[in-house]
Amino acid sequence: MAMTITEKILAAHAGKKEVQPGELIEAEVDVALGNDITAPIAIEQFRKTGLESVFDRERLVLVPDHFTPNKDIKSAEQCRFMRRFAREQGITHYFEVGEAGIEHALLPEQGIVLPGDLVIGADSHTCTYGALGALATGVGSTDLAAVMAVGRLWFKVPETVKFVYFGQRRPWVDGKDLILFTIGKIGVDGALYQAMEFCGEAIESLSMDGRFTMANMAIEAGAKNGIFIPDRIVKKYVEGRAKRPYRFFESDADARYKEIIEIDVSQIEPQVAFPHLPSNVRGISQVGDIPIDQVVIGSCTNGRLSDLISAACVLKEKKIAPQVRLIIIPATPVIYREAMRRGLFDIFLDAGAVISPPTCGPCLGGHMGVLAKGERVVATTNRNFVGRMGHKESEIYLSNPAVAAASAVLGRIAGPTELGVEDRQGGQNDAVSG
Amino acid sequence: MRFQGRAWKFGSNVDTDAIIPARYLNESAPDALAVHCMEDENPRFASEMKPGDILVAGTNFGCGSSREHAPIAIKAKGVPCIIAKSFARIFYRNAFNMGLAILESNEAVDGVSDGDTVEVDLSSGTIRNLTTGAVFSSNPIPSFMQQIIYDGGLMGHIAKREKA
Numbered sequence: 204m205a206m207t208i209t210e211k212i213l214a215a216h217a218g219k220k221e222v223q224p225g226e227l228i229e230a231e232v233d234v235a236l237g238n239d240i241t242a243p244i245a246i247e248q249f250r251k252t253g254l255e256s257v258f259d260r261e262r263l264v265l266v267p268d269h270f271t272p273n274k275d276i277k278s279a280e281q282c283r284f285m286r287r288f289a290r291e292q293g294i295t296h297y298f299e300v301g302e303a304g305i306e307h308a309l310l311p312e313q314g315i316v317l318p319g320d321l322v323i324g325a326d327s328h329t330c331t332y333g334a335l336g337a338l339a340t341g342v343g344s345t346d347l348a349a350v351m352a353v354g355r356l357w358f359k360v361p362e363t364v365k366f367v368y369f370g371q372r373r374p375w376v377d378g379k380d381l382i383l384f385t386i387g388k389i390g391v392d393g394a395l396y397q398a399m400e401f402c403g404e405a406i407e408s409l410s411m412d413g414r415f416t417m418a419n420m421a422i423e424a425g426a427k428n429g430i431f432i433p434d435r436i437v438k439k440y441v442e443g444r445a446k447r448p449y450r451f452f453e454s455d456a457d458a459r460y461k462e463i464i465e466i467d468v469s470q471i472e473p474q475v476a477f478p479h480l481p482s483n484v485r486g487i488s489q490v491g492d493i494p495i496d497q498v499v500i501g502s503c504t505n506g507r508l509s510d511l512i513s514a515a516c517v518l519k520e521k522k523i524a525p526q527v528r529l530i531i532i533p534a535t536p537v538i539y540r541e542a543m544r545r546g547l548f549d550i551f552l553d554a555g556a557v558i559s560p561p562t563c564g565p566c567l568g569g570h571m572g573v574l575a576k577g578e579r580v581v582a583t584t585n586r587n588f589v590g591r592m593g594h595k596e597s598e599i600y601l602s603n604p605a606v607a608a609a610s611a612v613l614g615r616i617a618g619p620t621e622l623g624v625e626d627r628q629g630g631q632n633d634a635v636s637g
Numbered sequence: 638m639r640f641q642g643r644a645w646k647f648g649s650n651v652d653t654d655a656i657i658p659a660r661y662l663n664e665s666a667p668d669a670l671a672v673h674c675m676e677d678e679n680p681r682f683a684s685e686m687k688p689g690d691i692l693v694a695g696t697n698f699g700c701g702s703s704r705e706h707a708p709i710a711i712k713a714k715g716v717p718c719i720i721a722k723s724f725a726r727i728f729y730r731n732a733f734n735m736g737l738a739i740l741e742s743n744e745a746v747d748g749v750s751d752g753d754t755v756e757v758d759l760s761s762g763t764i765r766n767l768t769t770g771a772v773f774s775s776n777p778i779p780s781f782m783q784q785i786i787y788d789g790g791l792m793g794h795i796a797k798r799e800k801a
């Protein structure tokens with residue numbers, strides 16, 4: 204029977220020849236992830252089983268990234284709880300502050316998640332790894348605890364919706380704009396329980412970082428997973444990082460899809476999601492005059508090297524508006540070092556930005572840039588829900604890093620073309636970040 | 638299992654940050670989370686709801702984060718059951734895995750107003766609006782999920798099977 208990539212990966216991990224949408228299966232998990240917020244609850248649940256050790260100490264990954272470096276005593280205690288468990292269990296992939304970065308940037312970068320894997324993470328943006336051609340999905344702490352115990356979990360095989368992106372991207376249009384546009388089109392529950400398969404000529408030319416951004420936000424359309432068919436760009440990214448075998452799956456030509464949605468990317472300009480839903484999008488030319496107080500460039504959506512390069516192209520030899528605070532957060536220590544080595548920090552500091560150590564920080568209203576009542580932020584993050592980044596009467600506008608940087612300079616939401624900056628990557632950035 | 642309580646009505650796309658704002662996630666004790674449950678969405682809910690009251694919401698309830706703190710906060714608040722037109726996928730899993738009953742019914746959500754008294758019979762999926770007398774049915778829970786609930790949640794289900 205013809206299958207999609209999502210169905211093939213599930214079948215392979217369930218030891219079955221084929222699976223059908225709607226089928227409930229039990230499958231072996233390759234990698235399971237927890238963070239400083241979700242792992243403590245999972246660890247407590249795991250303890251209740253009475254088991255002494257986790258299913259595989261090399262496949263359970265623990266990353267303190269949300270409230271780290273510890274923002275207060277309570278976070279310090281959550282982190283200590285996780286750290287002690289990691290030591291006791293001899294967890295190979297436990298990352299201490301200094302090595303840790305935002306989990307969804309860190310795991311692919313370190314070659315921990317690979318093409319063809321079945322990955323669960325107690326974090327909704329686990330779907331990011333779909334960019335590698337893996338099936339990765341967010342679960343709760345109890346699901347994580349179950350996998351910690353037995354290495355297996357129940358799954359419902361999702362239906363797949365195929366998104367075909369054709370045409371040439373315009374300048375300053377990147378993965379963020381394609382996914383925001385898509386969510387705007389189908390809504391925040393437009394892919395509820397489903398797999399989103401991204402393909403088409405505009406995807407073939409999209410960088411690895413741009414693909415991570417798109418897969419990352421599949422959850423923002425309610426999807427179980429977002430996935431790309433691995434190609435030479437994935438191969439190039441994975442080579443040299445992988446320390447174990449991996450497998451490239453692809454959808455059969457006659458695989459069954461719930462729906463096929465075609466999107467002409469030549470019609471898409473840089474997108475901005477208005478408060479308070481990621482689906483509330485407008486093209487940059489339709490934004491109007493919206494003054495802002497803060498800009499955040501970072502997160503598991505857009506805190507990778509090419510995101511920082513894109514922001515730096517806009518910020519070069521410019522100063523941010525005096526009423527704006529610009530916070531830049533490289534997502535991992537490797538990205539941080541590489542950005543520094545390439546001189547991006549000078550550009551950022553000259554512009555008036557502050558550079559944060561890798562952390563989720565302000566993305567979830569945690570620390571390092573929480574908003575006051577009535578403040579407006581342009582953020583390269585993924586959620587603009589009420590109160591997500593601070594006071595419930597603050598407002599979040601989501602955009603790509605170039606738009607965020609241009610907005611910081613102009614003090615209002617604006618695109619880089621207003622500053623006369625050219626997209627040197629011509630909308631066809633093929634960069635593979637370190 | 639039957640539940641009866643006052644309905645608290647919410648709209649569509651109630652997200653996990655509305656259920657429990659992320660700024661409070663530096664701890665995970667259920668009672669501490671319950672205090673802030675829904676406070677940005679409806680401050681009256683946090684102060685006035687009584688244990689046994691039922692949440693009624695539109696589509697995509699629980700969207701956003703995977704954090705179990707959301708169903709934990711709701712459960713710790715004393716809510717036994719949520720009725721919605723649809724649930725976000727991860728919230729749906731989490732609720733089952735920890736034994737918070739959830740039912741999907743468009744008709745029931747449209748036929749219940751804020752403040753109505755509602756009775757839910759989990760085994761049959763029947764929802765009654767005792768204020769208006771209307772009766773609704775909801776989607777049956779898949780048998781696989783019923784087994785998980787029957788075993789006392791996912792961890793109980795696993796413990797039972799590992800022993801077998």
Ligand code: SF4
Pocket residue numbers: 269305306307326328502503504562563566567584585
């Ligand atoms: S950066 Fe934001 S969305 Fe990503 S994992 Fe951290 S808190 Fe979640």
